[in-house]
Amino acid sequence: MSADLEHIRQVMREADCLYTNAEVEAAIARVGAQINADLAERNPVVFCVMNGGLIFSGKLLTHLDFPLEASYLHATRYRNETSGGELFWKAKPEVSFIDRDVLIIDDILDEGHTLGAIIDFCKHAGARQVHTAVLIDKEHDRKARPDLKADYVGLPCIDRYIFGYGMDYKGYWRNAAGIFAVKGM
Numbered sequence: 414m415s416a417d418l419e420h421i422r423q424v425m426r427e428a429d430c431l432y433t434n435a436e437v438e439a440a441i442a443r444v445g446a447q448i449n450a451d452l453a454e455r456n457p458v459v460f461c462v463m464n465g466g467l468i469f470s471g472k473l474l475t476h477l478d479f480p481l482e483a484s485y486l487h488a489t490r491y492r493n494e495t496s497g498g499e500l501f502w503k504a505k506p507e508v509s510f511i512d513r514d515v516l517i518i519d520d521i522l523d524e525g526h527t528l529g530a531i532i533d534f535c536k537h538a539g540a541r542q543v544h545t546a547v548l549i550d551k552e553h554d555r556k557a558r559p560d561l562k563a564d565y566v567g568l569p570c571i572d573r574y575i576f577g578y579g580m581d582y583k584g585y586w587r588n589a590a591g592i593f594a595v596k597g598m
């Protein structure tokens with residue numbers, strides 16, 4: 414079924430802006446500086462988690478000032494819905510990272526099932542150390558593993574369904590230049 418574009422446009426018109434474009438860009442620059450300080454000598458292999466991690470990864474990578482290899486993996490459990498289900502691997506990493514430092518970049522740590530599963534996968538596949546960066550850490554008490562924290566966090570966010578900067582609403586608005594919360598969600 415094709416999307417109801419008028420509904421999609423209305424969601425943007427009615428959304429609450431939680432962070433402006435400038436605030437997100439400043440957060441990305443901050444995270445970049447932290448990663449430069451920590452990982453410059455570690456020769457990490459950097460994985461963007463598709464699809465949501467695309468914009469944060471692209472912008473963050475331009476702040477990193479050391480040699481690195483970049484690739485992607487694709488794991489999803491929301492599949493364009495607004496509540497999560499089973500984790501589904503669409504593409505596992507193709508680059509070998511045995512005995513390598515790995516940096517995983519994703520848009521959001523919500524309940525943490527996705528990041529937890531990706532970290533487990535990388536460790537089982539022989540990574541020396543797995544580092545994680547997320548643009549948004551959503552604050553609530555439903556974390557799958559309460560002890561699982563991302564090493565690098567751009568911004569905290571209240572417990573609402575958000576979109577923009579890679580995050581979608583029903584597959585749309587990943588391109589929104591800011592972080593927005595859907596009205597009523």
Ligand SMILES: O=P(O)(O)OC[C@H]1O[C@H](OP(=O)(O)OP(=O)(O)O)[C@H](O)[C@@H]1O
Nearest residue numbers: 463464465489490491523524525526527
């Ligand atoms: O912490 P969790 O509750 O597991 O949710 C976080 C994950 O959800 C989103 O992915 P999604 O499955 O929506 O796929 P997408 O990246 O293609 O939007 C997001 O990109 C994270 O990977």
Ligand SMILES: Nc1nc2[nH]cnc2c(=O)[nH]1
Nearest residue numbers: 523573574575576580581
């Ligand atoms: N777009 C989007 N994806 C998510 N995945 C987990 N939480 C969220 C959220 O709030 N928004």
